[in-house]
Every structure is written in structure tokens, then in C-alpha cells.
Amino acid sequence: MLLRQPTDEGFNVLVNHVPFHRANMEKVMKPTAKYVTILREPVSRWYSVVEYYSLFKLALRLTKEQYGAIKKSPLDDFLSAIAKCKYFxxxxxxxGQLFDLGLTEKVYYTDEHxxxxxxxxxxxxxDLVLIAEYFDESLLLLKKMMCWTFEDIMYIKKKKRRNVSREPTRIEQANAIRKWxxxxxxxxxxxxxxxxxxxHKYGPNFQKDLRRFRGMNYVxxxxCVNTTSSDINGNYILQNRSDLCQNLNRDIRPYTEMLVNIVNMRGQ
Structure with a gap:
């Protein structure tokens, strides 16, 4: 689906929601590209996907009134409906994370082997799999692999869902979602x-580097941002127009020789 093919040795960077297929990606990326993804804890990610894509309504073809009621009902019927649903x-x-990493045939989802x-x-x-729940630790590993500086991995949170919208997950629901x-x-x-x-292989300086990175990121x-207020989407409001702050506010930074396949739901 690429509209334009690279004219030289290949693209420098691909940052997008895209199912992973190494052989096809190697056809358009530079030979030295690094392949990186990020995973998220399956239960919290599942709720995020359901809310983001309104899957209750989509999978079961519900009216607005039915949609509001079924969200509090048992999950069994809904989980079965998702498996039968034809929408992407x-x-x-x-x-969904396994799907994005290339196992797209649902028949294999019950086959442990x-x-x-x-x-x-x-x-x-x-080359590297980051973990959302250990984001800072993951970034340190990415920094080391890519030979970057601490400034290269500093970030500000964007489109973070407000805590008031998060509902507690019952144990039986979580177990059902994990099983599914x-x-x-x-x-x-x-x-x-x-x-x-x-x-562990990083070495004895890991905790020291982690404290340093978190301190730099906090400062x-x-x-850079006004942490006491946010816009309508929950984004922090930029309060400093320095070059560093402007760089952190960009959605994509042009890192060379890297492919990032973001699997967890953006902004949830």
C-alpha cells in the first residue's frame, strides 16, 4: 500500500500501525534497519481496544441503548461475537498483539504449539520488544541498542486516558479475558x-542510568508542559517553546535506520 517506493537503498524509518511481516518489510527498508515493537499487558490492552473501537456495538450490531446495557453483562456472548465478527x-x-505480529489465522489461537x-x-x-508497563526500562535498552543519548529518549505523555474513565476489572472478567x-x-x-x-545483561549501571533518565525526564x-491543565483530548499543554520542548512535542522523530511497529493501542 506504499504510494511511493524508495529511490535509493530503502526507507530510513517506518512508524505506523502495521502488521509485522519481516520479509516484506525488508524489501523497502534499509538493510541495517532495526525491528522494534511494544507490547502491553493483555487485559488492560483488551479493554482499551474495546473502548477505542466500540467493539461491543460493532461486533454485536447493537443499538445505542443495547450498547449501554450489555457493557455490564457477562462477557461470554461478546467474546464469541468478536471471533465471528468480520470487521478488521x-x-x-x-x-490482537499476536495478530499484529503475524499470526493472523484465528484457527491457531487455541493451539499452544x-x-x-x-x-x-x-x-x-x-531486535527489541519494549513493554508498556516498563516503558522507561525499555527505552534504556532501546537507547543502548541504537547508540543514542538520554536526550534522544526523553518524552512527554500524550493522549493519556483520564483515570476517571477507567473502571475496575473484576477478577472473573480478567480471567475470562486472559483465557480468551x-x-x-x-x-x-x-x-x-x-x-x-x-x-540483567545491561550491567550494574542500569539502575543508576534509570534514575538519571527519570530525573532528566521529570525536569x-x-x-515543557503545564501539568495542571490539559486540552480536550487529555494532552498536556506545551508551555515552553524551546527547541527541546518542540522536539518532544512531535509525533515522529526522524531516527535513522529504524523500524518501529507499534502494536499497543495509540493513546489508550
């Missing part, structure tokens, strides 16, 4: 272990 958005509610084989392939094809998204759970658990193995956030 519904596929993101059924092992097929899931394990796919996860092993993903391990070989991706077993592939995503297996994927997440594998790369949580991988993350901590990489942190930068205080300098």
Missing part, C-alpha cells in the same frame, strides 16, 4: 522474561 477492528480484540512456534519466530525477527486471549498472554509473558534478561516535563 474485531481482530484486534482477539489475540502453533503459538509457541510463532513466538520463537518473533524472537528471531525482532491466551496467545497474547503467552506472548507477553515470554517478552517480559526477555526484557529482564536484557536488563524536562516540568519545563
Amino acid at each position: 477492528s474485531c481482530s484486534l480484540g482477539y489475540n 502453533a503459538i509457541q512456534r510463532k513466538i520463537k519466530t518473533i524472537e528471531k525477527e525482532l 486471549n491466551k496467545g497474547d498472554v503467552m506472548l507477553y509473558q515470554r517478552f517480559i522474561r526477555t526484557l529482564w534478561n536484557k536488563i 524536562t516535563t516540568k519545563s
